[in-house]
Amino acid sequence: MSKNVLQRMNWPNTTFLVATLLLAVTLVPWYLWTHDLDVFQILMFVFFYFATGMSITLGYHRLFSHLSFKTKSPVRWFTVFMGAGAFEGSVLEWSADHRRHHKHVDTDGDPYDIGKGFFHAHVGWLLFAPTEETPMDNVEDLKKSKLLMFQHRHYVPIAFAMGFGLPTLMGAAWGHFSGAGVGSSALASLLVSGILRVVVVQHFTFFINSLCHMVGKRPYSTDNTARDSAIMALFTYGEGYHNYHHQFQHDYRNAIKPWGYDPTKWAIWALDKVGMASGLRRVSDEKILQAEIREQQKRFDAQLEAKGYSLPDSMLESLHASQDRLSQAMKEWTVKKEQYQLAMEKKIETSRHQIDELKKEAQEASRHVQEMFEEWKNAHFYAQAQMA
Ligand SMILES: [Zn+2]
Ligand SMILES: [Zn+2]
CATH class of the missing domain: 1.20.81 (Receptor-associated Protein)
Structure with missing residues (x-):
């Protein structure tokens, strides 16, 4: 007998995605309306927005899924732990799905096939993701890393500790030292740098699978749906140049024109300059x-x-x-x-x-x-x- 919609739902994913979204559009606006945020809270939001989001684009995506450059271990540790705080699964699961996306783009083998519509590619594939383990036969190289295996085995506690625990603790510490009050400062951080930030980072990075296959031009290949859009780049840490990326997936850059907004590329370039990254791959x-x-x-x-x-x-x-x-x-x-x-x-x-x-x-x-x-x-x- 085929399963009905409710039986096909992935409830852990759905509960998390729906609950954080609901809180972000109800409790967070109420809090912001009734309380003033100090500069620290705003800076912390910006920090977690870039630290967790770019751990996905720089770490999960360009470093681990595509091996487009090499790094020293502090960069790997940072992106593995901070990336967990974006609640997008372990590096192994993420890379397995992503490598399948590139290999089977626009077909049934593509986990976020845009042919099934915007909703499926954006978030539907997660709501209905099979609860059994993602097949990970295409990430054998990554399985050799002790750090990645550790993150994979203990993913849930690490994600909650980094995504919600760390901002709450930092907020509490700030509340103590600034005199703003431990409890209220911790709550503000949890709501703004924890919950609101998770929702923003998730949907911005989900855009790479949905809108970046819908909005923009295809200057490098019309063999697939991936598109280049300067506007999408603004919302995706530079990953909006997605047509280029699908054509030349091992290039550490997504924007190749100097005026293209690609903070992920700039960060990799800067890491190279200070000796923390090497072997940056570029297509001629x-x-x-x-x-x-x-x-x-x-x-x-x-x-x-x-x-x-x-x-x-x-x-x-x-x-x-x-x-x-x-x-x-x-x-x-x-x-x-x-x-x-x-x-x-x-x-x-x-x-x-x-x-x-x-x-x-x-x-x-x-x-x-x-x-x-x-x-x-x-x-x-x-x-x-x-x-x-
Ligand atoms: Zn894509
Ligand atoms: Zn990719």
Whole structure:
């Protein structure tokens, strides 16, 4: 006999998600309306918002699920314990689900398949998550870590201690030293940095599975639903550049343009600078540009086909010419970049002056590629306008 809705519900998950949400929209606003928050409480909310949320994006996601960089143990300890306070499961469970999401994106094997709708991808998959253990055959590498196994075995007490216990204790200590009162300060911290913060962090990180597969553009791949959106990045600690992320999942960056908001990337970069992280993985600029060109070409061809339009010879010629110039520029760029890299790695005999020259040439070649790419885009834009 098939189970009814109530029997299929995952009650521990549902109780937690519904209770914290209800408290966050009833008790918390009432408290904020009737009490004043001091600066300490606001700073603590900000701290827990970033510490637990970015332990998910930097730790659970980019470090453990995708191995996009290496770290020293303090970073692993911090993200494992603080990440537990976001109440999104152990690193092992989270990574197992997430690796399946990437491997089977948009199909039944994807735990948060957006094809089943916004609600399912956002939170429905948790409300109806099977109560038996998540299959974890795809995280054998992570199971070798004693720290991750410890967190997995004692997940619930660690999550409550870090997510609710720690802010309450810090609030109580502040109440004692500032004279604001131990009890009232502890309660304010529990409500604001505990409950309200958990709800905000959860739904913001859940957006990565829901809205980041719905809102935005797909410049790097239309093979899946993941999308790039600068607005979503603001709510997801930089994970809104999700189309890029699905195409190049091992890159430690999600925003590759300097103006893209990606605090998770900035934090990894800063950890590298102070010697706490290493081996940051980056996809080469050539590969990224190639993906962009492929997608634009695909869109253009699809439009031509949909309209049953054949371009005049003169326009075809100019499109081919811009294509050739772009390919040539990319070839030159690749050669110059390789020469510069070899010189930097001292694999060829080079003086300081020659290295500077090679660097200049590589930069010049890169600028030339950008120019040719713009020209190529304009040629296509013009052809598209003609078709309209
Ligand atoms: Zn995704
Ligand atoms: Zn991912």
